[in-house]
Amino acid sequence: MPPSDPSADNDELVRSRAAVRRTYEDIGDHFSKTREYAWPEVESFVDESSSARTALDVGCGNGRHAELLTEVADRVVGLDASRALLQAATDRVGDSVALLQGDATRLPLAAGSVDLAVYVATLHHLPSRSARRASLDELARVLAPGARALVSAWSTAHDRFDADPDADAGFDTTVDWTLPGGETVPRFYHIYAPAEFERDVADSDLRLVSMELSSGNCYGVVEPEGKRT
């Protein structure tokens, strides 16, 4: 049945996985220029990590965090759905990071092949709980026994949102990106309630080792559940 409400139609488009990817294709070059520096929370996680054979950045964007992983891993893989962002990453880290275009919910990596990972500010772009859960399970699958990953998502605790951080569930929203010419592109987000983030991780094949709220984001250190070293 065709939707009669244009905003509902647009809502469907924004929510689809392909639409999320196309959004980043449209804004990729400009977006990359505004994402120059690594986040301190990611720097701390990497600083505290043991050295690794293979490290992975899921949703690597322009490579700013994959760059950190090169300091502690023999081999770093950066995965992103957007070729525009991967092209920006090629300029920045192409010599030291293996770049792959791929989907965070269906990782093209063998089970247990990753010793260290970061999954920063990407989970919240997956437009359904089932997609978010699938990606957490996929992360668990590719992590070797004893491997650790840092997962982050935007949280209701952020000042920008007028939401109760103790609530059980977060909410979906779109946040516009303004291109240099003034055109705006809507970007889908699921804003996580902290309790909900813990619950999604607990329900997945990952185990939450520790969690903190920092700069309005949930940061969880996770490991694959049930895989013994």
Place this chain on the structure above:
Amino acid sequence: MKEDLMEIICCPLDKHDLDLEVTERDDGEILSGELVCTECSETFPIEDGIPNLLPPDMRDEAPA
């Protein structure tokens, strides 16, 4: 991509091994080619040195 990546990449759909077909190579870097799933035969292009391992339902639609 470098050939040693074949050790860890796999088909995103069924996680089986991929066969590598190289079209263009420069030094140690594979610039273009194809990755073919040994199980489901789905093919994934390598362009500008970056493998596109997006599942088919997330690829660009063909131009009209």
